[in-house]
Amino acid sequence: MDEDTLRQEILEALRGWDVDHLEIRLDNTAATRILYRGRQLEEIGRQRSFGGNVRALYRGGWGFVSFNEAGDLRRWVELAVAHARFVGTGKSSFAEVEPVVDFVPPYLGKDPRLIPLTAKKELMDHYLDILWSVPGVTSAHIFYSDSHKRIILANAQGTYICQERIDVTLRIGASAQRNGDIQQASLSIGSLGDFSVVEGLDEQVRQLAQKAVQLLDAPYVKPGVYPVVLDPILAGVFCHEAFGHLSEADHIYENPRLRELMTIGRTFGPPILNIVDGASVPGLRGSFRYDDEGVPAQKTYLIREGVLVGRLHSRETAAKMGERPTGNARAIDYRFPPIVRMTNTYIEPGDATLDDLLSDIKEGVYACNWYGGTTSMEMFTFSAGEAYMIRNGRIAEPLRPVKLSGNVFETLMNIDAIGDDLSFNQGGGCGKGGQMPLPVSNGSPHIRIRQCLVGER
Amino acid sequence: MKARKLAASPDPLLEEVIQRALQRGAQQAEAFRSQLEETPVIFEANRLKEVTTRQIAGLALRLVADGRLGAASSSHFGQLEELVEMALEAALFGPPSYLRFPPEQTYPNVPTYDEQVPATPIDEMVVVGEGLIREALRLQPELVCDAYVHRAVQKIEGANSAGGRFSFQRSIFSVGLHGVWVRGNDMLFVGDSLSSCQRISDPASILEEVTRQLTWASKTATITTGTYPVVFTPLGVASALIGPLMVAFSGRAVYLGQSPLASRLGEKVYDSHIYLWDDPTIPYRPRSRICDDEGVPSRRVSLVEGGLICSFLYDLQTAGMAKAEPTGHGHRGAGGYVDISPSCLVMAEGEASLEELIADIYEGLVIDQLIGAGQGNVMGGDFSGNVLLGYKIEKGKVVGRIKDVVVAGNVHQLLGHHLLAVGRPARWVGSSLRVPPIALTSLSVAAR
Incomplete structure (x- = not known):
C-alpha cells in the first residue's frame, strides 16, 4: 500500500467515533541479530515485523487493541472503542497538545543498513578472536543487533507523525573459570543510528577479557557501609534507578500518599545535585522528536539544586496532576500502549576532579561499570561490573563485582561531591511493565556518596 | 497417561x-x-x-x-x-x-x-x-x-x-x-x-x-550485619534462587563449559533432600505441552535426585553438539532460532511447615522478595539483592519487617552445604514453577 492510501485509510478509520481520545499507531521494523556463545556463532539473520494498535479513551476508561494483520483498520478501532466504553464511567483526563503533522527521518551516523551482513559478521568474528586470545578465558559471548523502526502515529485530533529511528547495540562478555569459580566481565555499547560506535573496540575487548581472568584472584568486599565513588557509567545507572523511576508520574498520580511524598519543592538532595531527563538532546539513544503520544520532546529538570522541581509525564498523568506533559510516553512496540518512561537521564556536572572525590576517603569503594539495576521506588539496587577498594585517598586493590543498595531518600541526601566529567552510557535498556528493553541513555560525572550499603555479589 | x-x-x-x-x-x-x-x-x-x-x-x-x-x-x-x-x-x-x-x-x-x-x-x-x-x-x-x-x-x-x-x-x-x-x-x-x-x-x-505479608510486616524489626539462618518462602525461592540455579542446567551452558555443573553429571552436588524435575506433561499448567517448539515429545526430566545431578535440559542443536539426548526443551525465540528453557519446574517438598521452619531458628530472616537478584554473576550461581519484603525471626517467631538489608550467597554452595530443611507445602509461583519453602543455615546479611 502506498503512503497516501495508507494515510487516507488511517484518517478514515479514526473518523466519527464518540470517544475522548482515539489514536492509531503502526510499527514496521527490520532487525539484524548476530549472537555468539562460546566459540560458536549461534544466530545470525534478519527479522521483519509489522504490527499496529488502536487506543481509545472514554470517560476515563481505556481500550487497547493490538494486531499483526492490519486488515480493515476500522474493525480494530471499533473493538478498542467498545472496550473503552465498557470501562469508562468517570471523567477523562488527557492533556491537550497541538496536533502535529510531520515526517522525521532517522538520525544517522554511519548507517548500519549500508553495512553488509558479511562485514558485520567479520567484525564480530574479529572481536571473538580477541576474547579467546586472552589466556585464561573459558567462555565468551557477543550479541550484536541493529533495528530500523518506522512508526506512524495518528490521532483523531489531526496528528499524523511518521518517525523513523535506527538503534545499534553491542554487548560483549568474557568469563574465566577456576575450580568451579566463575567470573565474568562485559561491555555494553549502543548508539542511535551510528554503526561506527561498535568499530575499533579491540583494546576495550582485550581488556575486558583480561579483567574476567584477573577477577578470579580478587577478593570479595567485606559487606557493610562505605563511602563510595561511582564512575560516570555506574553513577548514570544510579541516577536512573534511584531517582529516575521515582519521578515517573504514573507511579504516583493515583496514590495520594505518594503524591504527598513527591511534592514539588521537597528537598531530595544537596544543593550541588541537578538531575535532568530529556529526549530533545540530539543523537542519544533515548532521543526522539515526538513521544508515542505525539508530544514534542523536551528537557525536564527533575531536581534542581537538590529540590524536586519536575517529573515525567504522559498526557494522562499530566492532566490528572494539573501539570504540563513532558513528552515521556513511550511504548517499546505496537503490542503495548505508551507508558511514562525515561529518555536520556543525567546528573549535571559539578566542578570536582576524581582526585578531589577520592582524596579524603580513608577506606571506601570505587565502583565502575554495570551489570544491571532495579528499583522498587523506595529501595534500589545496582551492580557494579568492576570495583576497587579506596585506601587513604587512592584507588587500591581490585575487588570482585559489588552490589550497591539503599534507600532512595537517604542515599540522594548522602551525595556529597560531584565531578566535572559528564559522560553518557548508551548501552542500556530499561524495563518497566513488561516492556523491555527500551532504548535509553544514562549520564553522570563521577559522584561520591558518603555512606552506601555495599554487598558482596 | x-x-x-x-x-x-x-x-x-x-x-x-x-x-x-x-x-x-x-x-x-x-x-x-x-x-x-x-x-x-x-x-x-x-x-x-x-x-x-x-x-x-x-x-x-x-x-x-x-x-x-x-x-x-x-x-x-x-x-x-x-x-x-x-x-x-x-x-x-x-x-x-x-x-x-x-x-x-x-x-x-x-x-x-x-x-x-x-x-x-x-x-x-x-x-x-x-x-x-x-x-x-x-x-x-x-x-x-x-x-x-x-x-x-x-x-x-x-x-x-x-x-x-x-x-x-x-x-x-x-x-x-x-x-x-x-x-x-x-x-x-x-x-x-x-x-x-x-x-x-x-x-x-x-x-x-497478602494477609500473611501484612501481618508479618505490621511491626518493624532490625538486624545487624552478619551471617544468619534464613527461610525463603516459595515466593522468595522463586525470586532469589531459581534464576541462578537453572542457568546451570541449560545443556548449552554445560556444553560450553560455562555451567558450574558442567563436569558433575552423576555427582552428588546438593543436599540429599533436594529433588528437582521438569515436567511439561502436568495437566493444565500454562507451560505444559505435548511437545516442545521443535516437535520433541514432552516427558518428565529428572534434574536432581537426592542431591545427585541426573540430567540437563537440551534442544535439538545443543543435544547434537553435546552428543546428548534432546529432552524436549527447545524454545523458539526472537528471530526464529531456538533456545533452551524449562517448562514446568518442580522442587519436591519436605516435611516441615513454614511455621515449623521458622520455629527452629533463634535469630534469622524470612525472605519473600529480593530486588536485583538477577544481576551479578548469575552464571556462577551468585545471587544478591535488597530485601524488598522480608522479616526478622527471633526465638522461633516472626517479629516484624526488616528493611535496608542486603543478602548475598551462591545457590550451589547453599543447597550443597548449608541446607537446614526443605519445607512444605510446595506451591505454584507464577505460571510454571512449583517450589516449597527452604531453610538455610547461613546466609551473608549486610544491614545499615
Missing part, C-alpha cells in the same frame, strides 16, 4: 514454507507458527482502568543449507518468499547444523485447553478483579492496589521436512494483585498471582498470602 497419534492435518501455510525452502536448495526445513489472542482486564489504583485485546502472530522458518543452520521470522504471513530469502542468507553464515528434525511420531496427551477460558465474558473477569481488590482493602484500607485478570488462547503449529507435524491449543487464565501501602517515606509492597490453563474464579489463595 494416554498416548495419542496426532492427526497430522497439514497446515497449508507451513507446508508451503517448507516446500519453498526445499526448492531453493535447503536440505532440511522446519516451519513454526504461533497465534496468540489475549485479553487482559487491568485495574489501577483500586479501579478498573483498561481492557485490552492483543493478537500476536508469528511465523518462523529454520533450515539447513550446505550443512549450515539459518533462521528467520516474520509477522507477515503474506511474504513467504522474503522469509525463505532471509533464512537462506542467514544459513550462508550460520553455525554448522548438528540437528535432525524429528519425524512424525506419537505425542503424550497433555490437557492444556479449557474452553471455559475463552468463553469467560469480560464482565465476569471484572467481577473477579473487583472482588479481589475489595477483599484486599478489607485487610488494609490504605492499600492502593493494581490488579489484573487475564485470559488468553494460543495455537501452536509446527511442521518439518522429515514429516514431523504437531499442533495444539492452550488456554491461559491468570489473576494477580499488587498493593502498595505508603506511610511517610516507608513503602510496603504486597501481592501474589495465580495462573492456570483453566478458569480461576476464586483467587482466595492470593488473599491468604
Whole structure:
C-alpha cells in the first residue's frame, strides 16, 4: 500500500467515533541479530515485523487493541472503542497538545543498513578472536543487533507523525573459570543510528577479557557501609534507578500518599545535585522528536539544586496532576500502549576532579561499570561490573563485582561531591511493565556518596 | 497417561514454507507458527482502568543449507518468499547444523485447553478483579492496589521436512494483585498471582498470602550485619534462587563449559533432600505441552535426585553438539532460532511447615522478595539483592519487617552445604514453577 492510501485509510478509520481520545499507531521494523556463545556463532539473520494498535479513551476508561494483520483498520478501532466504553464511567483526563503533522527521518551516523551482513559478521568474528586470545578465558559471548523502526502515529485530533529511528547495540562478555569459580566481565555499547560506535573496540575487548581472568584472584568486599565513588557509567545507572523511576508520574498520580511524598519543592538532595531527563538532546539513544503520544520532546529538570522541581509525564498523568506533559510516553512496540518512561537521564556536572572525590576517603569503594539495576521506588539496587577498594585517598586493590543498595531518600541526601566529567552510557535498556528493553541513555560525572550499603555479589 | 497419534492435518501455510525452502536448495526445513489472542482486564489504583485485546502472530522458518543452520521470522504471513530469502542468507553464515528434525511420531496427551477460558465474558473477569481488590482493602484500607485478570488462547503449529507435524491449543487464565501501602517515606509492597490453563474464579489463595505479608510486616524489626539462618518462602525461592540455579542446567551452558555443573553429571552436588524435575506433561499448567517448539515429545526430566545431578535440559542443536539426548526443551525465540528453557519446574517438598521452619531458628530472616537478584554473576550461581519484603525471626517467631538489608550467597554452595530443611507445602509461583519453602543455615546479611 502506498503512503497516501495508507494515510487516507488511517484518517478514515479514526473518523466519527464518540470517544475522548482515539489514536492509531503502526510499527514496521527490520532487525539484524548476530549472537555468539562460546566459540560458536549461534544466530545470525534478519527479522521483519509489522504490527499496529488502536487506543481509545472514554470517560476515563481505556481500550487497547493490538494486531499483526492490519486488515480493515476500522474493525480494530471499533473493538478498542467498545472496550473503552465498557470501562469508562468517570471523567477523562488527557492533556491537550497541538496536533502535529510531520515526517522525521532517522538520525544517522554511519548507517548500519549500508553495512553488509558479511562485514558485520567479520567484525564480530574479529572481536571473538580477541576474547579467546586472552589466556585464561573459558567462555565468551557477543550479541550484536541493529533495528530500523518506522512508526506512524495518528490521532483523531489531526496528528499524523511518521518517525523513523535506527538503534545499534553491542554487548560483549568474557568469563574465566577456576575450580568451579566463575567470573565474568562485559561491555555494553549502543548508539542511535551510528554503526561506527561498535568499530575499533579491540583494546576495550582485550581488556575486558583480561579483567574476567584477573577477577578470579580478587577478593570479595567485606559487606557493610562505605563511602563510595561511582564512575560516570555506574553513577548514570544510579541516577536512573534511584531517582529516575521515582519521578515517573504514573507511579504516583493515583496514590495520594505518594503524591504527598513527591511534592514539588521537597528537598531530595544537596544543593550541588541537578538531575535532568530529556529526549530533545540530539543523537542519544533515548532521543526522539515526538513521544508515542505525539508530544514534542523536551528537557525536564527533575531536581534542581537538590529540590524536586519536575517529573515525567504522559498526557494522562499530566492532566490528572494539573501539570504540563513532558513528552515521556513511550511504548517499546505496537503490542503495548505508551507508558511514562525515561529518555536520556543525567546528573549535571559539578566542578570536582576524581582526585578531589577520592582524596579524603580513608577506606571506601570505587565502583565502575554495570551489570544491571532495579528499583522498587523506595529501595534500589545496582551492580557494579568492576570495583576497587579506596585506601587513604587512592584507588587500591581490585575487588570482585559489588552490589550497591539503599534507600532512595537517604542515599540522594548522602551525595556529597560531584565531578566535572559528564559522560553518557548508551548501552542500556530499561524495563518497566513488561516492556523491555527500551532504548535509553544514562549520564553522570563521577559522584561520591558518603555512606552506601555495599554487598558482596 | 494416554498416548495419542496426532492427526497430522497439514497446515497449508507451513507446508508451503517448507516446500519453498526445499526448492531453493535447503536440505532440511522446519516451519513454526504461533497465534496468540489475549485479553487482559487491568485495574489501577483500586479501579478498573483498561481492557485490552492483543493478537500476536508469528511465523518462523529454520533450515539447513550446505550443512549450515539459518533462521528467520516474520509477522507477515503474506511474504513467504522474503522469509525463505532471509533464512537462506542467514544459513550462508550460520553455525554448522548438528540437528535432525524429528519425524512424525506419537505425542503424550497433555490437557492444556479449557474452553471455559475463552468463553469467560469480560464482565465476569471484572467481577473477579473487583472482588479481589475489595477483599484486599478489607485487610488494609490504605492499600492502593493494581490488579489484573487475564485470559488468553494460543495455537501452536509446527511442521518439518522429515514429516514431523504437531499442533495444539492452550488456554491461559491468570489473576494477580499488587498493593502498595505508603506511610511517610516507608513503602510496603504486597501481592501474589495465580495462573492456570483453566478458569480461576476464586483467587482466595492470593488473599491468604497478602494477609500473611501484612501481618508479618505490621511491626518493624532490625538486624545487624552478619551471617544468619534464613527461610525463603516459595515466593522468595522463586525470586532469589531459581534464576541462578537453572542457568546451570541449560545443556548449552554445560556444553560450553560455562555451567558450574558442567563436569558433575552423576555427582552428588546438593543436599540429599533436594529433588528437582521438569515436567511439561502436568495437566493444565500454562507451560505444559505435548511437545516442545521443535516437535520433541514432552516427558518428565529428572534434574536432581537426592542431591545427585541426573540430567540437563537440551534442544535439538545443543543435544547434537553435546552428543546428548534432546529432552524436549527447545524454545523458539526472537528471530526464529531456538533456545533452551524449562517448562514446568518442580522442587519436591519436605516435611516441615513454614511455621515449623521458622520455629527452629533463634535469630534469622524470612525472605519473600529480593530486588536485583538477577544481576551479578548469575552464571556462577551468585545471587544478591535488597530485601524488598522480608522479616526478622527471633526465638522461633516472626517479629516484624526488616528493611535496608542486603543478602548475598551462591545457590550451589547453599543447597550443597548449608541446607537446614526443605519445607512444605510446595506451591505454584507464577505460571510454571512449583517450589516449597527452604531453610538455610547461613546466609551473608549486610544491614545499615
